[in-house]
Amino acid sequence: MKFRVDRDVFADAVAWAARSLPVRPSSPVLAGLLIEASDEGLVLSSFDYETSARATLKAEVSAEGKALVSGRLLADICRSLPAKPVEVTLEGPRASLVCGSARFSLQTMPVEDYPTLPQMPAATGTVSSSEFAHAVAQAVTAAGRDDMLPVLTGVRIEIDGSSMALLATDRFRLSHRELTWNPRTPDESVAALVPAKVLGDTAKSLTSGEEVTIALSAGGTGEGLIGFEGSGLGGVRRTTTRLLDGEFPKVRSLFPSEHLTVAKVNKAELVETVKRVALVAERNTAVQLRFEDNSLVLDAGSGDEAQATEVIEADLQGEGLTTGFNPQFLLDGLTAIDGEMVDLAFTQATKPVVISGTDADDGSSFRYLLMPRRLLS
Template structure:
């Protein structure tokens, strides 16, 4: 194996493939990045039996062949290289990498021991890459991070014709985002539970091209696979991941159809005020929000400890009420919203609030539902 390749193109491809490498691989070869050189160029790939990543890129290949090297080490080396072409060659049991006057020699692992990557499922449809990345970034805000509840660490993707819905919850909050996409079959109806971390990283990394192809397959016994394909710097990028098993909670009914109190607030003002007031909130305590007389009063702290109060303008329709929320969860939802103004809609103080944009436009249908926290007396 011997080839010459553009430094930036190779570095980008290595970073794409190495991003999903396991921190604690069950086998040493799973920490490897497979480099395959042929007359068609290079293929870089990683696979840990759950998530696979593959990058195709152009290169001047002198000798065909393959090598398996430490993926994280190669990624670190590539980021540090000067802006000159990279030359790599397999020399016995080691790989030689030269860039300008920098030279590295890397140990290899047995290629024969590396698992075969899963095949990309048949395409289900396409979606604008920038729209998808933004929608996913909003949806994953509410995804759980507790591995003891794996179902809640995923984002449920529901496809109904040309509408795609993204849902996530960690039991304390819920995100719902809809967007338009282009299905292969006009009347397509399918659902999948995708690991939120993989989905978020993949959507963010595939914004170089104009669109992303989504490929979904459901296997036997409820086990399935989802694949994403797009373009990166210098070539095609593909990734697949196994779907999460389990029943995602039926959360759509949590969004109420009517509201007794709705407050319209400037988003930036509310974000900055919550940040300031929360500075004196003790850990695991709520920031109080009192809505009345077209004002929103925020309070935190109690007793002999530090206290804070701040007032901002609000257009309030309906009854006055006082409630409280985890300040970080509230900020997560606020920062995920677009537009200048937001609506906070309540049925009553002890029930969840539904936060949405007032002026973000029809293209952004993101809703964030947040459970209240008990206020200290």
């Protein structure tokens, strides 16, 4: 194997393919990055039996072949290379990398021990890459991080015709994002539960091109997998991940159909105020929010401990109320919302608040539901 490739294109592809390599692989070869050189160019692959990544790029290939090298080491090397073409040659059990006057020799691993990457399911449709990345970033805000409850560590993707919904919850909060997309067939209807971390990383990494192709099979070949394909620097990026098993809770009914109290607040002002007041909040205690007379009073701290109070303007419709929330969860939801103003909608003080952008577009709306916390007396 021998090839010559642009340094930036190679470094970008290596970093992308190596990003999901396991920290503690169950087998040494799973820490490897598979390099395949042919007349069609290069293919760089990684796979840990759960998530696969495959990057294709153009290169001047003078000798075809395959090599398996440490992915993280190669990524570290590529980041430090000078801005000159990279030449890689397989010499027996070692791979030689030359860039300008820099020379590296890497130990290879047995290619025959490397697992076969799964095939992409059939394409289900396409979506704007930037809009998809933004929608996913909003949705994963509420995803769980407790591996003891794996179903809640995922984002449920629901596809119904040209509508796509993203839902996530960790039992204390719930995110719901709607967006439009271009299905392969007009009556496409399918759902999948995708690991939130993989989905977030993948969506963010596929914004180089205009579109992302989503491949999801409801049965047959590729069942239990979801695939994503988009453009990268100098080639195509493709990734698959195994879907999570289990029944995602039916959470849509948690959003109330009507609200008795709605407060419109400047988002940036509320975020900064929550950050300041929360400085004195003890661990696992709530920041109190009291809505009254077109104002919002925020309090934290109690008794002999440090205390903080601050008042900001709020356009209040309905009766005043007093409630409290985990300050970090509240900030997570507020910062995920677009726009200058936010609506905080309540049915009553002891029920969840629904936070949304005041001028949210019905076709691409984001809602964040947050459970209240018990206030200290």
